[in-house]
Amino acid sequence: MARTNFLVTGMSCGHCAASIKEALRGVPGVGEVDVDVAAGTVAVEGTGLDDAVLRAAIVEAGYEVPGTAAV
Known part of the structure; x- marks a missing residue:
């Protein structure tokens, strides 16, 4: 299973995390999504x-992805 990390701007709360998780779970091949609002990262x-x-x-x-996080 591959893991991809993104820096995401514009997240500020649990609702933001839930919106991103919902959007990514609709993408074929996505198994797990972890969102860290405080760090501004999303791992897929x-x-x-x-x-x-x-x-x-x-x-x-509704969020911005300025680059891929180096994790």
Whole structure:
């Protein structure tokens, strides 16, 4: 299972985390999503993950993805 990490801006609460999780769980291949609002990071685990599709899902949920987190 692959793991991809993103820095995400615009998150401020549990509702933000829930919105991002919901958006990413709709992407094919996504198995688990971990959101750390305080750190501004989102980690996605799954198979056959497409970075561009994951970024687009986060953006469509109303958040910004300035770059991939180095974790």
